[in-house]
Amino acid sequence: MTADHANFDPSSKAPAGRPGDCPSDGTRSTDDRPPQLPRPAVGRLSLYFRELHRLKESGTSTINSRQLGQLVNVSAAVLRRDLSAIGTTGRRGVGYSVDTLIQRIGEVLGSSQNWEVVLIGVGSLGDALLRYRGFSRLGFELTAAFDIDSSRIGTTIGGIKVRHAQEMESALKDRPPNLAILAIPAETAAEVANQLVALGVSGLLNFAPVTLKLSPRVAVVNVDLASELQRLAFAVQSVQ
Numbered sequence: 001m002t003a004d005h006a007n008f009d010p011s012s013k014a015p016a017g018r019p020g021d022c023p024s025d026g027t028r029s030t031d032d033r034p035p036q037l038p039r040p041a042v043g044r045l046s047l048y049f050r051e052l053h054r055l056k057e058s059g060t061s062t063i064n065s066r067q068l069g070q071l072v073n074v075s076a077a078v079l080r081r082d083l084s085a086i087g088t089t090g091r092r093g094v095g096y097s098v099d100t101l102i103q104r105i106g107e108v109l110g111s112s113q114n115w116e117v118v119l120i121g122v123g124s125l126g127d128a129l130l131r132y133r134g135f136s137r138l139g140f141e142l143t144a145a146f147d148i149d150s151s152r153i154g155t156t157i158g159g160i161k162v163r164h165a166q167e168m169e170s171a172l173k174d175r176p177p178n179l180a181i182l183a184i185p186a187e188t189a190a191e192v193a194n195q196l197v198a199l200g201v202s203g204l205l206n207f208a209p210v211t212l213k214l215s216p217r218v219a220v221v222n223v224d225l226a227s228e229l230q231r232l233a234f235a236v237q238s239v240q
């Protein structure tokens with residue numbers, strides 16, 4: 001996964017309704033905006049977050065850096081550095097409160113607020129995304145889906161009725177979503193991205209294999225599974 005615009009600098013545009021409350025154990029950051037973090041650190045925070053939710057579900061209330069690090073294959077030193085960068089420190093002999101970490105990492109990653117997300121393109125990929133139930137747990141609510149294929153328009157997938165892309169502007173202009181997922185062919189991605197930005201969308205998850213050139217105030221994350229496979233192939237060669 002690669003991030004182009006705004007490079008995980010969410011401070012460039014504060015989404016509406018971002019909670020400013022910080023944990024009550026003295027782990028407040030200097031202001032309410034998320035800290036600027038290198039991309040690998042953001043990826044690791046996301047993994048900690050996932051494991052912390054699992055721990056909470058299994059009834060664990062505290063965890064030390066070595067244990068949490070082991071769950072995601074990260075050294076205790078790296079984990080402590082990541083958590084310290086977002087203003088959280090563990091207590092000697094006790095470790096970290098699972099609840100506090102979930103709250104703080106959730107704030108930093110934006111998962112402690114609700115994000116409205118629209119999907120553009122309901123082909124094979126978009127169809128699977130609409131059916132996926134795991135987004136809402138992290139605060140992402142798919143609210144609308146658009147396509148241009150008449151065989152898709154009017155169908156309901158994952159509880160969302162697919163509408164014609166021509167209706168996008170009228171449907172979204174009064175209440176633009178925070179985020180949009182682009183699951184459309186590369187040829188149309190730039191035009192649709194510009195339309196969405198003009199409507200007020202501030203973040204795009206782009207699956208189309210094209211580099212979008214947008215205002216630096218718009219965050220773009222490109223998902224490219226083919227590149228990830230290349231990275232994997234490279235890694236496999238390196239370890240053999």
Ligand SMILES: NC(=O)c1ccc[n+]([C@@H]2O[C@H](COP(=O)([O-])OP(=O)(O)OC[C@H]3O[C@@H](n4cnc5c(N)ncnc54)[C@H](O)[C@@H]3O)[C@@H](O)[C@H]2O)c1
Pocket residue numbers: 120121122123124125126146147148149152165182183184185186188192207208209223224225226
């Ligand atoms: N990066 C990845 O890991 C990865 C993996 C699979 C697919 N992709 C990319 O994701 C995109 C979607 O892939 P897919 O397999 O679902 O393709 P698909 O052809 O099955 O679906 C694309 C859908 O977009 C719709 N569409 C076309 N133009 C549109 C527009 N202007 N507005 C709204 N909808 C429009 C089409 O009608 C179609 O339903 C492609 O760009 C593909 O290259 C990326």
